[in-house]
Amino acid sequence: MTGDGRRRRRIRVREATPADAADWVALRHALWPHATLRDLRATARAFFGAGTLEVAAVFLAFAADAARDHGEAPCGFLELSLRAHVPGVTEVPAPFVEGWFVERRVRRRGVGRALMAAAERWSRARGHRALGSDTQLDNRRSRVAHRALGFGEHERLVSFVKRLGGPRPTRSKRLRPPSWRGPSR
Ligand SMILES: CC(C)(COP(=O)(O)OP(=O)(O)OC[C@H]1O[C@@H](n2cnc3c(N)ncnc32)[C@H](O)[C@@H]1OP(=O)(O)O)[C@@H](O)C(=O)NCCC(=O)NCCS
Numbered sequence: 001m002t003g004d005g006r007r008r009r010r011i012r013v014r015e016a017t018p019a020d021a022a023d024w025v026a027l028r029h030a031l032w033p034h035a036t037l038r039d040l041r042a043t044a045r046a047f048f049g050a051g052t053l054e055v056a057a058v059f060l061a062f063a064a065d066a067a068r069d070h071g072e073a074p075c076g077f078l079e080l081s082l083r084a085h086v087p088g089v090t091e092v093p094a095p096f097v098e099g100w101f102v103e104r105r106v107r108r109r110g111v112g113r114a115l116m117a118a119a120e121r122w123s124r125a126r127g128h129r130a131l132g133s134d135t136q137l138d139n140r141r142s143r144v145a146h147r148a149l150g151f152g153e154h155e156r157l158v159s160f161v162k163r164l165g166g167p168r169p170t171r172s173k174r175l176r177p178p179s180w181r182g183p184s185r
Contacts, residue, residue: 011106012072013114015122016058018048023074024058031077031101056082056095059118061102061111076102078115080122086132088154095123097133100142116149 016024021044028040046052057080065073078100082093097119102111123131133151135142147153 010064011075011109011111011114012062013059013111013118014062015118016060016077020058020060020074021045021048024060024077027060027074027077027101027103028079028099030103031099054081055098056080057119057122059115059122061115063106063111075106076111076115078119080119083132086130089130089132091129095119095126095128095131097131100133112145113149 021041025037025040025044028044029035029037032040043052043054047055047058059078060074061076062072063075064071067073079098080095081098083096084093086092086094086096097116100112100115102115120131131151133146135146137143137156143153
């Protein structure tokens with residue numbers, strides 16, 4: 001076996017449980033540093049509580065780490081939503097990759113691949129025949145990884161915003177649509 005193969009065997013992926021909430025939030029914050037911890041925690045609480053449209057399934061990856069309990073530490077996550085509209089997919093709602101992140105120290109060792117494989121198994125087991133995802137145009141690494149894992153490019157979008165002015169809303173009046181998924185990917 002190659003050294004690369006040995007490294008890959010030390011990765012474990014499973015669905016998140018309530019006991020993983022803090023680790024999941026920390027990984028979400030690493031991917032979406034501009035989101036507040038308060039919002040990221042609220043989503044985790046909602047997911048493990050009554051459920052939320054933002055997240056349908058969460059997968060965590062663990063790498064060997066002698067310093068941690070159970071000899072392993074979380075090193076990546078992937079979360080799916082079920083979207084009512086996924087470009088290029090006719091059978092909806094369809095699973096959509098809302099967040100996919102692997103810590104820098106363990107990248108290029110198959111962790112992202114293992115997370116995506118878990119998401120695909122979850123989706124297939126529920127009768128879905130397509131998995132959607134997106135990324136920013138300048139995220140070359142993500143585009144290359146998506147292609148390497150069998151995703152085909154469907155379309156490129158330019159998003160626009162027109163500021164409408166008016167007073168800044170108070171926190172309690174801010175609206176968050178169901179498709180909200182944090183400020184950056
Ligand atoms: C995208 C990301 C999740 C991939 O995780 P990873 O654990 O490094 O991915 P893997 O090692 O499983 O790579 C899977 C395949 O993708 C390709 N790939 C991944 N990163 C690559 C890179 N930097 N350059 C070239 N190819 C790459 C390779 O073909 C790789 O297979 P191989 O290692 O057998 O050649 C990770 O780079 C990341 O967290 N990036 C920052 C956050 C982000 O951009 N997320 C995606 C937003 S949608």
